[in-house]
Amino acid sequence: MFSAIRYAGKVYQNELARGVLSAGYTIEPALDENGVIEGFEIAGVTAADRALASKRRAQIEAGIAAFKKKHGRAPTTKEIHGITTRTRSRKLTEITTAEVRRRQRADFAPERLQTLEALVESSRRAAVARPEPACESPALRHACDHLFERASVQRGHEIIAEALNQSLGSVSLDALKQKLIKGHASDCVALTNGPTCLHSDYATRTGLWLELDAIRCVDFGRDIYPPLGSRRFEPDQRLSPEQRKVVQALLASTDRVCALRGVAGAGKTFALKEIQRSVETADRTVFACAPTTSAAGVLRADGFTNATTLADLLKNGESVHGERLRRATLIVDEAGIASNRQGAELCHLVQRNNARLVLVGDSRQHSGVEAGDFLSILERHSRLKTCELTDIRRQSETAYRAAVKLMAQGHSRAGLEAIDRLGWLREAGGDYIQRAADHYVSSLTAKRDVILVAPRWEEINRLTEAVRAELKKRRMLGEGTPTTVAEPMAWTKAQAARSANYHLGYLMTLHRSLPEAGLRAGETVSVVAVARGRLQVRTSSGQEATVAPARQAAAWTVAAPRTIELATGDRVLIRQNHRAAGLVNGAVLTLESPQASGAWRARDAAGCEMEIPADFRAFTHGYAVTSHKSQGRTCDEVIVCAAQLDAKSTYVAFSRARQQATGYTPDKTALMAALPDSNRPRPAALDFLTPARVHRLRWAREAILRANVLIGAFLPESLRAVMVTLTTPAPAVTPAKERITESYSHGRSSMRAHEAAQQTIRMRI
Numbered sequence: 001m002f003s004a005i006r007y008a009g010k011v012y013q014n015e016l017a018r019g020v021l022s023a024g025y026t027i028e029p030a031l032d033e034n035g036v037i038e039g040f041e042i043a044g045v046t047a048a049d050r051a052l053a054s055k056r057r058a059q060i061e062a063g064i065a066a067f068k069k070k071h072g073r074a075p076t077t078k079e080i081h082g083i084t085t086r087t088r089s090r091k092l093t094e095i096t097t098a099e100v101r102r103r104q105r106a107d108f109a110p111e112r113l114q115t116l117e118a119l120v121e122s123s124r125r126a127a128v129a130r131p132e133p134a135c136e137s138p139a140l141r142h143a144c145d146h147l148f149e150r151a152s153v154q155r156g157h158e159i160i161a162e163a164l165n166q167s168l169g170s171v172s173l174d175a176l177k178q179k180l181i182k183g184h185a186s187d188c189v190a191l192t193n194g195p196t197c198l199h200s201d202y203a204t205r206t207g208l209w210l211e212l213d214a215i216r217c218v219d220f221g222r223d224i225y226p227p228l229g230s231r232r233f234e235p236d237q238r239l240s241p242e243q244r245k246v247v248q249a250l251l252a253s254t255d256r257v258c259a260l261r262g263v264a265g266a267g268k269t270f271a272l273k274e275i276q277r278s279v280e281t282a283d284r285t286v287f288a289c290a291p292t293t294s295a296a297g298v299l300r301a302d303g304f305t306n307a308t309t310l311a312d313l314l315k316n317g318e319s320v321h322g323e324r325l326r327r328a329t330l331i332v333d334e335a336g337i338a339s340n341r342q343g344a345e346l347c348h349l350v351q352r353n354n355a356r357l358v359l360v361g362d363s364r365q366h367s368g369v370e371a372g373d374f375l376s377i378l379e380r381h382s383r384l385k386t387c388e389l390t391d392i393r394r395q396s397e398t399a400y401r402a403a404v405k406l407m408a409q410g411h412s413r414a415g416l417e418a419i420d421r422l423g424w425l426r427e428a429g430g431d432y433i434q435r436a437a438d439h440y441v442s443s444l445t446a447k448r449d450v451i452l453v454a455p456r457w458e459e460i461n462r463l464t465e466a467v468r469a470e471l472k473k474r475r476m477l478g479e480g481t482p483t484t485v486a487e488p489m490a491w492t493k494a495q496a497a498r499s500a501n502y503h504l505g506y507l508m509t510l511h512r513s514l515p516e517a518g519l520r521a522g523e524t525v526s527v528v529a530v531a532r533g534r535l536q537v538r539t540s541s542g543q544e545a546t547v548a549p550a551r552q553a554a555a556w557t558v559a560a561p562r563t564i565e566l567a568t569g570d571r572v573l574i575r576q577n578h579r580a581a582g583l584v585n586g587a588v589l590t591l592e593s594p595q596a597s598g599a600w601r602a603r604d605a606a607g608c609e610m611e612i613p614a615d616f617r618a619f620t621h622g623y624a625v626t627s628h629k630s631q632g633r634t635c636d637e638v639i640v641c642a643a644q645l646d647a648k649s650t651y652v653a654f655s656r657a658r659q660q661a662t663g664y665t666p667d668k669t670a671l672m673a674a675l676p677d678s679n680r681p682r683p684a685a686l687d688f689l690t691p692a693r694v695h696r697l698r699w700a701r702e703a704i705l706r707a708n709v710l711i712g713a714f715l716p717e718s719l720r721a722v723m724v725t726l727t728t729p730a731p732a733v734t735p736a737k738e739r740i741t742e743s744y745s746h747g748r749s750s751m752r753a754h755e756a757a758q759q760t761i762r763m764r765i
Contacts, residue, residue, distance in 0.1 A: 004198065010168075011161075011164065011173060013040065013164070014173065017040050017168040017169030017170075020169065024126035026044070027040045028041055029041075034489045034560075035489050035491070035503070035506070035558070036495070038165075040168045040169065045119070049108070049116065052108060053107070059087045060080075060083060069430060070430055071667065072430035072643065072666030072667075073666045135170050135171060136176050138167075140163045142163070142494055143159055143160075143162035143186075145493070148204050149492045150369055151371050152207050152340065152372045152682065152684050153688065155199070156180060156201075157199075160197075164176070180202075188202045203688075208697065211377055212697060212701050214347050214374060216347075216702070217348075217350065218384050219383050221255055222383055224255075225256060226254065227251060227254060228251050228252070228254075228258070228356060229282060230251075230278050230279075230282035233251065235274050236274055242389060242390070246388070247275060253385065257356075258358055258359070258387070259359040259361075260360045261363070261389070262389035263362060264362065264365065265393055265634070266393060267389065269298075269299075271389065272302075273303055275358065276303070279329045285324050287325070287329070287330050288331045289312070289331070290307065291332075291368060292337065293586065294585065294587065295333060297584060310338060310342055310346070314342065318349070327354050327355060329355065330357050330358070331360065332357070332360060334361050334632060335361035336364075337366065337631075338375065339371060339373075339374060340373075340377070343375075359375055361375055363375050364651060364679050365631055365651060366628050366648050367648075367681075372684065380686075380687070392404055392405055394657075395657070396659055400660070403422070407647075407651035408651065408655070410647070411677070419661060424660065424661055425662075426665070427665060428664050429667075433463055433466055436452065436639055436664040437467045439662060440452045441467055443637055443639070445474070450637045450638070451635045451638045451657075452467075452625070453624065453625060453626070453627055453656070454626070454640070455653075457626075464623050464624060468621070478569055480566065481567065482563050482564075483564055484562070485562055485619060486559035486562075486575075486617040486618050487559050487561070489559055491558050493554065496558055497553045499535060499548075499549045502530050504528060504529070506526070506561075507525070508525050508526075508558055509618040511555055511556060514552060517537075517545040518543065519537075519547075522577075522578035522579070522583075522615075523539060523615040524616060524618065525537040526561070534546050534547065540615040541615070557618065562620075566591060566594075568592060570591045571589070571590055572588070572591060572619045573587075573619060574588075578616050581616065582610050583616070587605075588622040588625075589604055589610070590602060595611070597614050598614030599613050627652045634657075635657055636658050636659050636660075637659055638661045642663070643665060645674075647680075
């Protein structure tokens with residue numbers, strides 16, 4: 001029950017919702033602060049009504065708030081139980097039911113009580129028989145789209161809980177379980193067989209193919225090429241012995257794909273530049289890319305002039321570069337951030353162009369948001385040859401370097417204990433935010449190169465308030481101006497595609513232009529109406545347009561409006577690209593002066609002037625950053641402010657500095673207790689399968705790929721697009737597919753091979 005507590009809660013909520021609907025009431029979804037469904041409410045009962053009727057909950061939340069204020073951190077489950085017990089008043093054992101109802105009703109004003117009684121009477125007149133559930137398949141599909149966007153593997157109870165959550169009161173629990181088991185309504189595949197579907201682990205067929213395709217690219221590309229580098233090449237004498245050894249090993253590689261793993265601060269970029277120089281000496285083209293815009297900018301600054309983002313290379317590489325990609329060498333920095341989808345697409349790009357691929361990164365650092373850790377999966381499941389840099393060169397202090405090395409080896413707790421022995425981990429109780437802010441402002445005033453890191457946005461916002469208050473005292477900020485910015489809601493694509501999730505006032509910042517709606521990339525629009533699956537939005541200039549989330553949601557990021565104060569001298573963090581204005585996601589700018597148009601003049605870290613347009617709202621204060629945003633950066637001093645950390649955040653945050661890393665926490669014991677002993681990667685689908693089953697799947701996947709080649713060779717061009725849709729295993733052969741097979745005799749042998757491969761896969765899975 002505890003391991004599947006969300007499932008238990010959603011089963012209860014679904015049954016309650018069905019009972020409420022059968023009693024004649026109308027229900028509406030209850031959303032949390034991020035716009036995510038967390039339950040349901042009865043339509044007509046207001047938030048004020050619920051607050052009056054929920055005194056007990058208010059008491060507990062007040063106790064939790066007091067605990068946070070005193071200790072500077074959220075209470076644990078055990079501590080919440082203690083708060084709940086202490087705040088419980090003595091029960092009135094003699095009170096009657098009638099007296100309870102009288103006291104409850106006395107809380108409401110007479111006119112409000114009359115409105116609620118009218119709601120009850122109307123529901124009694126409208127009461128109908130319990131409706132037959134009819135939307136299990138869409139609920140299950142949406143749950144899978146949502147959950148598997150950011151994770152490769154899910155437990156059965158997690159999938160069912162999300163399906164229930166999306167359609168509370170409209171689905172049958174038993175029907176959902178049956179559809180999950182049979183796979184009729186989703187792309188799910190059972191990786192393990194538990195006592196019930198709730199205990200089993202699931203992946204999607206698509207996710208499995210992505211993992212297998214990437215491994216196939218690596219394993220089938222072993223020892224089939226000449227050495228990567230020129231034999232005439234002499235490495236730079238400034239390379240350390242370890243760097244020289246790694247560079248020579250990579251240049252001697254005869255594989256399609258090879259990898260350079262380096263711990264944080266090991267000098268990977270310097271080694272990469274030597275590899276680039278050698279490959280270009282052999283008259284071959286080098287293309288460099290990275291998963292994030294900021295990381296690509298770092299590559300360009302380090303001499304990789306054509307560096308771009310991985311997404312841009314995958315989308316536009318062949319159309320822009322054409323023949324230059326043929327037999328080229330692709331270098332992917334920060335490859336540990338790449339997802340399974342990006343990795344598989346990258347492998348296909350390399351195979352199509354007979355190119356070479358060098359993956360550079362550290363799988364123990366942060367991974368991307370999208371499902372799958374591409375580099376980690378190759379390290380664990382393929383025959384990828386990896387050269388490794390283990391000598392840390394960034395940290396000047398010997399003991400500090402040893403602490404970071406422990407974290408790099410996956411021993412995050414031992415590494416943090418070493419930081420503590422240096423006297424750099426400081427326990428400050430409820431004042432830990434203020435102490436960290438004061439330290440940061442002092443370092444800024446002393447003109448030190450310093451980064452302030454916190455793992456959670458709630459901590460970042462409190463740090464920002466404290467830092468700005470101190471800067472104002474020192475007259476380092478100008479007069480403040482209230483400004484509305486877009487606070488990202490971190491929705492998945494599945495959530496963003498549902499118009500029912502949108503509410504009036506939500507903001508949408510566009511990634512790309514929508515010419516049909518008259519909207520430009522980079523501008524931020526607000527939702528003014530939601531109806532019939534479409535959104536009416538308004539630009540900052542007052543222009544209105546209509547968009548359809550189901551078709552166009554990939555074009556924008558959904559956010560909630562938040563008002564912050566901006567002043568001359570403020571630092572701001574850009575949270576989304578704006579190509580026309582030259583704004584890069586992750587860049588920190590210093591504001592110089594507001595413009596009459598509502599725009600801001602600003603400077604970047606290099607002193608270059610730029611402007612933040614008035615219709616761009618995807619930014620916030622930039623004093624503190626998450627460990628994800630700090631990855632790839634180097635400074636003299638890092639200040640880490642956290643009540644809790646995970647293994648990757650600990651490693652990334654504390655390894656940024658050359659000279660000193662100071663941590664502030666409310667409770668050292670609680671921080672250490674919650675930190676895992678080792679840094680485990682996210683699970684992959686292949687982690688759950690036996691070697692024999694993986695072998696059968698790889699054989700079946702190879703049969704499908706070969707059948708597709710035959711289909712492309714025999715079928716007319718007009719039908720190839722149709723046949724591509726048949727390359728993913730379907731639950732059953734459709735009549736339309738049979739008709740296509742019968743109509744085109746030239747493709748019969750290919751189709752039979754294709755069918756045999758698909759049938760094999762269905763049997764094996």
